[in-house]
Amino acid sequence: MPLERRRIFFSGRVQGVGFRATTTWLARGFDVAGYVRNLPDGRVEAAAEGDSAELDRFVASIQSELGGFIRELDSSTERIDGPTFTGFVVRR
Template sequence: MALERRRILFSGRVQGVGFRATTSWLARGFEVAGYVRNLPDGQVEVVAEGDGPMIDGFVEAIRSDLGGFIRDVDSSPLPVGEPPLEEFGVRY
């Protein structure tokens, strides 16, 4: 499968509710690299790299576990490999 990288923005009541920790924990079940972090505007940003179906499954798992806090999800492609991502973690 072809490697993809996506930037996914979650909006709603997504900060201060364990969103980053849960997202990082969920990433362990998927072959994805990247990070999750809070943005100053109140959104949470996830950058995920992996094959397309794996990223899709990861995003669905986030929606399934945290859907009560999410109002909107916006996804856009990013260039793969710049900079290289080796694991998934929380950024502060």
């Protein structure tokens, strides 16, 4: 399966509520690698690599677990030749 990278921006009440920690914890259940970080404008950015179906399940799990804090989700996808990330971490 071809790998892809998703860059997802979450807005709403997503900072200061354990969003990054929960996203990192959820990532452990999926074959994805990447990062999550707070942005100065109040959004949270997640970047994840994996196959399309696995990324769909990962994003759905974030929405299921943290949906009460998310007002809007904006996602973009790009194909990649190979993995760039190792593990899934919180970036500062």
